[in-house]
Amino acid sequence: MSAERQTAPQEGRQCRTLLEVQGLTVRFGGLVAVADLDLRVEEGEIFALVGPNGAGKTTVLNCISGFVRPSSGSIRLAGQDLLALGAERRAALGIGRTFQNGQLFSSMTVLENLLVGRHSRLRAGLFQSLLPIGPARREEAAARQRAREILTWLGLESYADRLVATLPAGLQKLIGVARALAGEPRLLLLDEPAAGVPLREVAALADQLRRWKAELGLTLLLIEHNMEVVQAVAQRICVLNYGRKLAEGEPATVLREPAVLEAYLGREEEIDAREEWEVSDHAAG
Numbered sequence: 001m002s003a004e005r006q007t008a009p010q011e012g013r014q015c016r017t018l019l020e021v022q023g024l025t026v027r028f029g030g031l032v033a034v035a036d037l038d039l040r041v042e043e044g045e046i047f048a049l050v051g052p053n054g055a056g057k058t059t060v061l062n063c064i065s066g067f068v069r070p071s072s073g074s075i076r077l078a079g080q081d082l083l084a085l086g087a088e089r090r091a092a093l094g095i096g097r098t099f100q101n102g103q104l105f106s107s108m109t110v111l112e113n114l115l116v117g118r119h120s121r122l123r124a125g126l127f128q129s130l131l132p133i134g135p136a137r138r139e140e141a142a143a144r145q146r147a148r149e150i151l152t153w154l155g156l157e158s159y160a161d162r163l164v165a166t167l168p169a170g171l172q173k174l175i176g177v178a179r180a181l182a183g184e185p186r187l188l189l190l191d192e193p194a195a196g197v198p199l200r201e202v203a204a205l206a207d208q209l210r211r212w213k214a215e216l217g218l219t220l221l222l223i224e225h226n227m228e229v230v231q232a233v234a235q236r237i238c239v240l241n242y243g244r245k246l247a248e249g250e251p252a253t254v255l256r257e258p259a260v261l262e263a264y265l266g267r268e269e270e271i272d273a274r275e276e277w278e279v280s281d282h283a284a285g
């Protein structure tokens with residue numbers, strides 16, 4: 001990685017808002033998935049969006065990365081309004097994104113997936129970067145070099161020329177991160193990085209998240225259900241419930257708030273009741 005990207009954020013520097021979301025509302029037909037949400041993520045922090053299933057977390061991430069158009073509200077990155085811009089333009093401005101299920105091109109190699117992730121940074125188009133001709137040749141060589149550096153940095157260099165489809169799910173998840181990093185993001189949006197990670201590897205994942213932040217000077221906004229990871233890495237969290245902000249602040253404090261406990265327990269009770277009903281229904285049938 002370049003020296004500039006390797007520099008850790010300096011201790012004690014002033015907080016600067018990188019991402020500012022104001023009055024974000026998303027309606028899907030009659031359903032209000034996100035309701036009048038305000039969020040500020042400061043440069044260099046790890047911020048977690050948590051909440052029960054269906055709370056609206058992924059929808060918020062989709063609005064920031066440009067996959068869902070909100071019904072109202074504003075989203076700014078370093079002061080620049082994003083809403084008029086498409087997903088690709090936002091990626092070029094520094095928004096990187098991973099997905100719960102990877103969403104890689106499984107019939108391409110790992111390296112080719114990273115080149116796709118990097119193409120928002122290239123002046124030549126994606127097609128030219130995959131088929132190097134004319135003036136794109138030098139840029140493409142540099143992109144390949146950078147993609148290999150990222151793979152090496154993540155310990156994935158031996159998989160560069162493997163087809164994604166042949167690799168286990170856990171590895172594909174990390175390749176999803178490598179692909180997002182290939183776009184050299186300032187803000188990395190991570191959708192449930194701990195989902196599917198075995199318990200014994202959760203602490204190592206938390207270490208990795210801190211390393212990505214510190215060594216690449218990244219800001220991380222993550223959705224996460226695993227509270228061990230959230231408490232280990234996040235400086236601040238926002239709890240969503242039915243699309244509304246329920247609480248915000250330091251994880252240790254927020255996760256003890258009665259309203260937050262109730263939101264989680266309430267949903268668990270709903271699920272327990274449904275499961276009991278299904279069991280008794282099946283038993284009766």
Ligand SMILES: Nc1ncnc2c1ncn2[C@@H]1O[C@H](COP(=O)(O)OP(=O)(O)OP(=O)(O)O)[C@@H](O)[C@H]1O
Pocket residue numbers: 028031033051052053054055056057058059060
């Ligand atoms: N494209 C869509 N069309 C209609 N409804 C949607 C769409 N996307 C999400 N929803 C609904 O919006 C609500 C919020 O969904 P969302 O996926 O954002 O929640 P979440 O907090 O990410 O949930 P989970 O933790 O289960 O991933 C849910 O009720 C969901 O069914």
